[in-house]
Amino acid sequence: MTPTSRLPSTLTAADSINRRGALTLLAASLSTPLWAQMTPVWTTIEKKARGQTVYFNAWAGSQNINAYLQWAGAEVQKRYGVKLEHVKITDTAEVVKRVRSEKAAGKLTDGSVDMVWINGENFATMKREALLFGPFAESLPNFVYVDVKGKPTTRLDFSEPVEGLEAPWGMAQLTFFVDSKRVPSPPRSMNELLSFAKANPGRISYPRLPDFHGTTFIKQALLDTNPDRSAIYKPVTPEALAKAGAPLWAFLDALHPHLWRSGKQFPQNASAVRQMMADGELMLALTFNPNEAANEIAASRLPTSVVSYQFDSGTIGNTHFLAIPFNAPAKEGAQVLINFLLSPEAQARKADITQWGDPTVLALDKLPEAERARFTGKPVPGQVTQVAPVLPEPHGSWVSALEQEWLKRYGR
Numbered sequence: 001m002t003p004t005s006r007l008p009s010t011l012t013a014a015d016s017i018n019r020r021g022a023l024t025l026l027a028a029s030l031s032t033p034l035w036a037q038m039t040p041v042w043t044t045i046e047k048k049a050r051g052q053t054v055y056f057n058a059w060a061g062s063q064n065i066n067a068y069l070q071w072a073g074a075e076v077q078k079r080y081g082v083k084l085e086h087v088k089i090t091d092t093a094e095v096v097k098r099v100r101s102e103k104a105a106g107k108l109t110d111g112s113v114d115m116v117w118i119n120g121e122n123f124a125t126m127k128r129e130a131l132l133f134g135p136f137a138e139s140l141p142n143f144v145y146v147d148v149k150g151k152p153t154t155r156l157d158f159s160e161p162v163e164g165l166e167a168p169w170g171m172a173q174l175t176f177f178v179d180s181k182r183v184p185s186p187p188r189s190m191n192e193l194l195s196f197a198k199a200n201p202g203r204i205s206y207p208r209l210p211d212f213h214g215t216t217f218i219k220q221a222l223l224d225t226n227p228d229r230s231a232i233y234k235p236v237t238p239e240a241l242a243k244a245g246a247p248l249w250a251f252l253d254a255l256h257p258h259l260w261r262s263g264k265q266f267p268q269n270a271s272a273v274r275q276m277m278a279d280g281e282l283m284l285a286l287t288f289n290p291n292e293a294a295n296e297i298a299a300s301r302l303p304t305s306v307v308s309y310q311f312d313s314g315t316i317g318n319t320h321f322l323a324i325p326f327n328a329p330a331k332e333g334a335q336v337l338i339n340f341l342l343s344p345e346a347q348a349r350k351a352d353i354t355q356w357g358d359p360t361v362l363a364l365d366k367l368p369e370a371e372r373a374r375f376t377g378k379p380v381p382g383q384v385t386q387v388a389p390v391l392p393e394p395h396g397s398w399v400s401a402l403e404q405e406w407l408k409r410y411g412r
Contacts, residue, residue: 114324146361174216188311297380306382
């Protein structure tokens with residue numbers, strides 16, 4: 001879809017005649033496209049947003065992320081008069097429960113959450129229970145830059161259509177990393193990983209489920225052991241789990257005897273796996289942030305010889321999103337904040353290894369040249385040099401089913 005076809009219907013006839021000129025002005029914009037600033041709808045939203053406080057419920061487990069949000073808060077306060085309050089959480093499911101409770105109690109207009117960082121089953125739950133405001137996302141001025149074709153998960157969240165109820169914020173993809181001095185030819189598929197584990201007994205592992213990264217590893221194995229994946233992208237059923245699970249469990253039964261501690265114990269999380277690799281106990285680590293190894297190298301926690309890569313045929317990837325609850329008091333402020341977070345300026349800063357290192361949701365070829373230049377930093381040690389295809393996540397309902405079955409089989 002071209003920027004012209006996305007011009008709002010609220011433009012006057014004179015505005016329509018001057019669309020080409022408006023789009024020329026867009027190329028000079030630093031954050032909000034100028035044609036969007038001229039529309040009555042967005043102008044009204046910005047006016048109503050001024051003076052609002054947005055209570056943004058977001059995970060707070062990273063100093064870099066917290067610092068990034070402090071920067072974003074200062075910018076939207078200065079530019080739009082919107083105050084950002086970071087409500088630091090550890091589990092988004094608790095936010096879902098809170099909004100659900102508010103709805104049940106009849107608190108329909110003055111909720112405690114203005115904005116939430118979300119994806120996967122939490123989004124599916126809020127969508128199903130009508131706990132979200134919208135659709136709003138594709139009406140945001142900066143949505144014209146989102147890479148909806150090259151990154152289809154910006155419109156499909158764990159196989160659940162987004163339908164404008166959340167705005168994409170960043171990308172994630174299962175990535176492996178090794179020390180190239182010890183592992184010059186790492187395994188580039190699940191079958192190669194099995195052969196590698198057999199050749200290096202006790203030197204490979206993955207996090208114990210239900211750790212997120214452990215579950216992601218299992219989902220990757222599920223996709224790689226099932227040529228026909230159609231059932232995996234639909235709600236799970238006992239029959240579908242039995243059929244798709246059979247080759248998965250056979251693969252894991254073959255793999256586990258060759259893992260660290262013979263697969264009878266598993267590290268607690270990806271951080272533990274990373275540390276064991278850094279200490280030389282393991283030969284391979286995994287992450288869902290393609291830039292994690294580069295961040296660790298920059299912080300001198302991993303050597304510069306560490307390289308990141310993805311399986312040649314692709315690895316699981318998804319998008320994380322920003323949503324607005326149905327009863328948010330500061331809906332306008334939240335939209336202004338989200339639109340800023342989608343701007344090339346904010347997305348480039350977030351993608352910067354020294355700031356956060358979170359891959360952008362934008363299509364760089366859609367950006368004006370000056371904005372595109374924000375993303376062209378020099379390659380740094382540990383970055384993925386060749387990005388593999390993104391495999392969409394299985395339907396969110398598969399997560400709990402896989403975890404329960406894995407724990408039954410291997411969670412001694």
